[in-house]
Amino acid sequence: MVIELNKSVNAELFSLEPSADFGHRIVIDLKDPNPSPVPTNSKAPVRDKDIVIVIDPGHGGVDPGSIGPEGTYEKNITLSISKMLEKRINEEPGLRAVMTRTGDYYISPNDRPGFATKENADLLVSIHADAFSTPQPRGGSVWVLSKGRADSELGRLLERTERNSELLGSAADLIGDRDTERYFAETIFNMSMDLSRASSYDISNKVIKEMKKVTKMHKKVPQSASFAVLTAPETPSILVEVGFISNPQEEKNLNWRAYRQQLADSLFKSIQVFFRNAPPEGTLWAQERDNQPVRHKVKSGESLSLVAKRYNVDLDRLREANNIKGDLVRIGQTLTIPEF
Template sequence: MITTDSIIKRVLLLLLLCVPAAIAHSANRLDGVRIWAAPESTRVVFDLRQPPQYSHFTLTNPYRLVVDLSGTSTAMDLSKIENNSKLVKKVRISQPPKKGTLRLVIDLVKPVKANLFALTPTAPYGNRLVVDLDGGGPDKPVVKAQSVPELRDVIVAIDAGHGGDDPGSIGPKGTYEKKVVLQIAKKVEAKINATPGMKAVMTRSGDYFVNLNKRSEIARTSKADLLVSIHADAFTSPQPQGASVWVLSMRRANSEIGRWLEQKEKHSELLGGAGEIIQNADNEQYLAMTLLDMSMDRSMAISHNIAGDVLLNLGKVTKLHKHQPEAASFAVLKSPDIPSILVETGFISNHKEERLLTQREHQNNIANAVHKGILRYFETNPPANTLLANRGTLSHKVEKGESLSVIAHRYQVSVSSIKKANNLKSNTVRIGQKLVIPRA
């Protein structure tokens, strides 16, 4: 006999069995969408409460990328998303293929190569689905073969740290490292480009993330003679202050701040996304480990010399954290064929230096110091077949503590040749005096 109580119990049991299925059906939620535009690519980031279960496909006429998120809902108004991409027209919600699926459509300007991957929570972000869209670069110009090598500029790749999803360190008043270092990097770029015989290449020119391996690849593709990465330091306490210059160490950093910075770089990669490992199609780029070691040794020696010149000039415009180049294992410095330095412009975690780093005059002073240090090295050691190497003479302004013998040693020329080039009757020089330095 079926009683009223038994019917009620069965109904409740059925409801209880259905509840988990209903919850699982829409357990996830889309809380945010961010679009980061680079010159030839765009990254779209979907912020989710749970790890995403997703699938995707492309459509043409018009070009679209469709992303289906299983068991996901949203209350967002996607029409209000900030978008400055040259590849993405808009992101919108479309009719789902089945109940409980959130269908997102990225309307595209042209065909793109899409790479989708999920990222686990990394403060300050939670679960994310990242969509990298590559629109391809402009066609490379055809270079005609020449029997005599044409004189070229010294190429300096300038890398503004962090960007996009990765804010870098954040100061006590909320200043983002990624913002101030881009401002300083652009000032260095302008000064390099205003120097005859030199040319700058930026690894990023806006607020977007570039994988650390990709930064070195941009420098290599540009045939850079030097890679300079611009950052702002931070530490767990507000006391440390001062600028520093870092070079590559093949071992772990031996200072507490160095270890902190190495850990920060790993965090940067997690924030920016699991970018691809650069693979060079030419398997014989480095024919043997011996050549690779020689290349690395040469690059590290040059890097250390340039770091010293940059530090010397930074010390004239700001407090220094250390007066000698420091060493740590940073991925952005590990390109074996390109001399590379990392400039920490100051401690953004220090109240005073956070304020200074946002001031245009201080940024300009820092940029001037970096530029002077780079120029000083390459004027003294110009690469072959460059315009700097073929200038007849150099000019040197005498600074405090310098003598003719010190200046001669720096430029690897004799005292007598400097005296002859400047018609000097004695070895006495004065501060501020401009000397012509003959080529060795």
């Protein structure tokens, strides 16, 4: 067999032990050190009222992923947890889940970020199960795109884009000079990717906080690596390893439906907390946040008149909104600030 390539890649050859379903296998792993990035749309997307979460069950089809000591396929575990998470998300008003795969079929890792770009997603969550050559390692971990990889994605995207105005949409009409356009495009896109990385890291910490209530964490802080699935340019993306399928006890746990549900629930809770704190503008959750009354917690030295002056509201209206007859307030008391 001859494989002709149009660029240099890192190649590894594996001979795998035969299994009942796959027989004798030779796996050639071709890793592109510089994969083509997913281009952004030239037109500004229409903001979906729902917060869109793309769920990516790792592996699938001819790619079983890691195989546990008792023959458990990673691809089945990841799909099951993903469907549980999808159900939780779609039951929550204001959230909508999109699956990269809904059955046992193969999707290239390089194609998976395209789902996030197509859906104008607010988050991509890729679910996997770790494996090691020895059975001892165990626990979950959360991964984000390394800064070096992200920066190189930016460079390649700018080089491969015929005109940098494709990154800017209608804003490019305001820029006449092509050199200025290029630097402006690079600046805006770089800021966007920095924001995406920051959001990815933030939600990763929340996932770790929730997951450690369910399972031991192999890594207690977010890790970074060059995973192709995390390269959607403007979508915060995380890869969650739910445990080591190569560990006999964790393989047993992952085959327990109630345990998988607990993992899915922990992922849902972290997503819920993250987007309740920072809902994207134009979404239902952002509207609900904006409609919430402003509240103020009284601190030492503050009086009712001082609070009224700070928020520029009438003192009588402040009393009425909080059912206060005099001017006394207690330290730690929460006051509702009436609208203007």
